[in-house]
Amino acid sequence: MPRQLWWVFFQVKFVMVLCPAIRFMRLVPLAVAFVLLSACSSSGGTRPSASVNALYSQLDEASKGYETALQQSREGDLQASQSTLTRSLDQLKKTAALCGNTPGCDPQRFFSVFDHMLRLKDGDFGGDQDLNGDIDASQAALAAGKTGAASLPQAQRSVTLLHGQKLSQLIAMNGPVKAALEMWLTQWRPQLMNAYVNYEYLRFEMWPQYEKADLPEALLFGMLAKESGGKVHAVSRSGAAGPLQFMYATGMRFGLGINNGFDTRFDPSASARANAEYLNEQLRKFNDNLELTISAYNTGEGRMGRLVGSDTSVSFYDPRIYNALPQETRDYVPSVLAAAWLFQHPESYNLHFPKIDGAPGSVILKRPASLSELTVCLGSAGGMSDGWFRTLRNLNPKLDPQVAQPAGARLALPKRLEGVYASRCVDGPWPILAADLHHAAVPVVTAPVAPPVAASASHYKVRRGDSLISIVRKLRCSSVQEVSEMNDLKHHRIRAGQVLKLPACH
Incomplete structure (x- = not known):
């Protein structure tokens, strides 16, 4: 069986999330029917028989019944919706099973209807397909095994499951996330748009690393937008570097470091791989609690581990957790989730990302x-x-x-x-x-220049607010690595009042 079809069968359990009253409809027999159906093949070039046409008519009725059930659910008539849904699924299951034993019956017709259902499930139930939701047209093409689907530039964009759960169900649309959505749509909008453009040209390097780790692309974009805006060479005041802003020690733990003089934290592919490995490590630690995992990425897994303890089901917004975190982390988590949400549902917020050919x-x-x-x-x-x-x-x-x-x-x-x-x-x-x-010549400054600070002073007393990078930049005659090694610093950490030895300026 084609690998893409297994994805369909895995996703079938999410098809009918209409409302709590009908969430747990029996779908296993339907999946089995599609397994059986995949074994049959069509006989191209022949006119369908009367029995095949009858099956196709029943298939169309089942599809219309499903759409009717969606409409009834939208209108609040849950009892009628459940009844209509049951009838249409039973009819679809029966027809699919008969197709496998009927010569000339084309299983592709049934897969197309199934994909149509997937694309409608998060829609507005008014007849328009929601192609910006968790399942889009490209993914439906992959699921049905259509030729050429893999060449679609967005073919994998809608893989939005996080360890078997829909990402959209893991993002709580609460006050902090809504506030972050407003910020991305207003004051941070230029950063969001620039991040999207930058990401589209980096996508071929970064997304495969997330795909291998079975993580959703929307999460990758959310972290990239918040961390660096897609600027590969970004460096923070604290020394975090690269598109996903790894601290030196954390990067080393996940295989990032100096390679032939190049800091691989600035490598988009390597950085995405390390980020995905870090998230999966923390997801295991926090029992797939996404908010706690994102928080750990920002504030450190040690701090989050101490705050959470053994209760990994605790909410990030629980006062015991939320109030103990710095303001940066309180803002960071909803900002990442809001950017991920906009990546999935831009048109729902009157947002239109540009069309980018990032080949x-x-x-x-x-x-x-x-x-x-x-x-x-x-x-x-x-x-x-x-x-x-x-x-x-x-x-x-x-x-x-x-x-x-x-x-x-x-x-x-x-x-x-x-x-x-x-x-x-x-x-x-x-x-x-x-x-x-x-190659234009820049005039040489001939006015007297104060002697370099480090030439006359081989020591520097750390002030509050200093970082190793800011000190090196201020003195203009040292490298971070050189100062770190001279003072036996661990992970480039310094403290106020500490006296650092400095190399002489050259």
Whole structure:
């Protein structure tokens, strides 16, 4: 049996979530019927017999009955809805079983109806399919085993189960989440839109890591939007780095570190893998309590473990937990969940994400160029009004954007820019202009300059609010790693009043 069909049978238990009165309808026989049905095959090129046409008519009646049950449930007539639903499911089960024993009966017709049900289950029950819900058209195509479905750019977007539970059922639409939704739709809207665009171009690197870990894509986007906005080289004041903001020690625990001089926390694929491993570790620890797990990612698993103790069923919003957490974490958890919710249901909030073709590509440089120079040549190609600098940086995280790469070097960029590079950045005025701007001479400051701080003082007393990164940046003559090693610091931790030894400026 095709692997995609097993997904259908696994999902069948979620099909009829209409209301508490009919939530636990008997669906196992229906799943069995579809298992039997998958064994039959259609006889293409022949006109259906009268018996096959009769089965198709019954199938259509069952489908209409299901939609009627949804409408009745929406109108509050639960008794009639349950009765109609029972009849339509019994008819569907019976017809599906007969199809397996009827020559010429096409099982694809039955799979299509089943997919139609999946797509309607979270809809508005008014006849329009909810393609922005937990099951969309691309997923339905995968479930039915349609050819070419895997090539759809959003084919896996709607896999939104978290360890057997629908993500939408795990997101409590409470006051804090609603407040975060308003923030994402107003003051944080530019960050949300930029995060979406950045993510679309990183998706081919990050989403497969979540998919392997059996985690929903919406959660990945929610964390990315809140942590870095999709800026691969983001670094916080506390030293967290990369698109998913790993602290150095935590990153080391999940395989992130320095590799040939490159901090792999800045690698989108490696960062997504480490993030997924961390979340699954904490989900096991907190018995699949998503809010506690997200909280642990922000405030530390040690603190959350001490607060929660053995009662992993406790709510994140329980005063014993919520009031003991810093304000940052109280805001962080609902913000991540709200961004994940908007990723799944944008149109329900009058939000329209741009259509992005994020297919990956690459070019072999025909002439030396830096990422900055390429940004100038590419201009606003493809309607990218903000330019391509961030995307080029994200896709080539190991490169200094100001350093020219030699001819023959391969650079990653969106596939749709391959032709633009060939037409704009190889010959003509744009690469000449870009090179001229890039190599412009900057006047040398000749005014007296105060001697470097570290040259006259080999020690520094840590002040309240200092971080190792802020100290290094302020002194301008040290590296974080060098200072950390000189002072035997664990995980780059410092405290107010501590006196640090500093290397001399060079």
